Amino acid sequence: MTAILNRIKTALGPDMAGPGFALIAVLIVFSLASPQFLSRATFGSVAFQLPELGLLTLAMLLPVLTGGLNLAITFTANIAGLTTAWVLQQHGGADAGPFAFFLGALLGIGVGALSGVVMGLVIAYTRAHPILVSLSMMIFLRGLGEFLTRGGDVSGFPAFLQPLGHGSILGFPVPLMVLIGCVLIWHLLLTRMKLGFNTYMIGSNIEAARYSGVNTRKTLVLVYTLSGAMCAIAGIIMLARFNSVRVGHGESYLLITVLACFLGGVNPFGGFGRVIPVFVALVVLQLLASGLNLMGANQHLATAVWGILLITVMILRFAAGQFTFLKRKKG
Template sequence: MTTLVRRTRNLLGSEIAGSVVAFVLVVVIFGLASPQFLSRATFGSVAFQLPELGLLTLAMLLPILTGGLNLAITFTANIAGLTVAWTLQANGGVDAGPGSFLLGVALALAAGAASGVVMGLVIAYTKAHPILVSLSMMIFLRGLGEFLTRGGDVSGFPAFLRPFGHGSVVGIPLPLLIFILCVALWHVLLSRTRLGFNTYMIGSNIEAARYSGVNTRRVIVLVYTLSGAMCAVAGIIMLARFNSVRVGHGESYLLITVLACFLGGVNPFGGFGRVIPVFAALVVLQLFSSGLNLLGANQHLATAVWGILLVGVMMLRWLAGHFRTVLRRKE
């Protein structure tokens, strides 16, 4: 039995353990508080709501692993969604065909990647702090979106887009399948490619990575480019789910993506973190959000809870590191 536990821990990693404990606590607490929590409807709702937050979290993950941050993820996603919306409207709106949608998707991915390229170039070549650079991009994209839409929504899309936000394949929500595919892609990228290895190296020590022959500038630009492209995927899914786009959709997701990364064992200073534990943390956070909704919690209260959780996670991580240091000294 002990051998089985040890093998399971080695296979999944210690980061999963925290998410498993959190999952059990959330299910037990909210299951006792609300009899509707442990229902098929709740888990179905989680399955449809998880992808948009999950895709944005994947977009946040890569920059954090390099020791950076991308504060512009939600606005990049919305600009990408607006790009698709404008392309469809220019080709007939509700009567636009699949070809127009594919063109819009290509332009949206290009817009998201372009946002990442600009941030990556500025960070890599000027050595400006990623927080300042991504904050500047966030302000720019928000202002641009507000100017182009005059603060309103863009809606009126073809009916064939609805399955991308609400459809299912063999009982599994299509957005969830897209998200799982992106999780698998990010997992392979980080664990099986040179870019993934170099990303961890830069996050651990960028100067050591440079002296080891890693083209750190190129890696940073690629990381932020991929982050922007993943934001675009999230923006397209959000367009299909809400059947409308506006520049302020999902602003509260920014805090939760950072929380999901930290809860999933990602080092906030870069260099360490895996995709699968972050995926597990996302499931826990989405269940927690659904539990709060069932209890009738106000949205502003839920946002406050996210902030408290973020501070709590960081304190627990510090305490765990402190105790590990004390134990090593005793040994």
């Protein structure tokens, strides 16, 4: 059995081993537990539910790779969605045209990027901890959103937005196409561009990166700016999917984005991680939720399972690190 596991690990590679094993385990367990699990309906449901969570996870990924965190991702997404909704309402609401949506989307992405710029500047120039900075931004955006909407929903958007949230092209969900496109962009950014290399350098050792000639301040600002822009894209997809915007929508996604990063092999202290394994980890988590739903479990139980899984992943990673250390010491 150990030999088989080692062969699978070698075939998948070190980055994909964890998410790959988790995917195989989820598929086997739930296919045995429910005959409806391996069905077109299940995978269709996953394909439409995955994009908003996936985009927010990509927004979380870059800050985590620098050794930071962005706790404001969901509220940044909602504020960007509110900005887009406001522009649409100013141009007729349900009767607004494509140009109004294009303008609203641009402004929404700009608002998301601006929140990232502010966080990046504070983190880079004051050296304040990213958790404190992003927590402050989260509180600010939540309060601002509640003030602007008075705690209610904003709805009533043009019908042409429906395909962006629910449509398919040749049987392929449009939101999933957006997610895959963003995954490829993030993959190229981290593997082919200077910003990606600098991001890993900062996550490994920010002082060493600074002495190596990396402009750490500029890199951190860019990282959080891109994170905010990706949050905005997620907010626009959520607007189209739910045909409404609410400040507190998707609060539970914050935990899951962190879990997906760690399950995908990202080092919680920064410096190591890849996009594709994180994407596979997202699929695993969504399949896990769908499997529990088929078994009649409450959605809140799925959230609890995700929390237990996060703790388990951290314990297993610690145990693996200790095992490797002892093995090297004996060698």
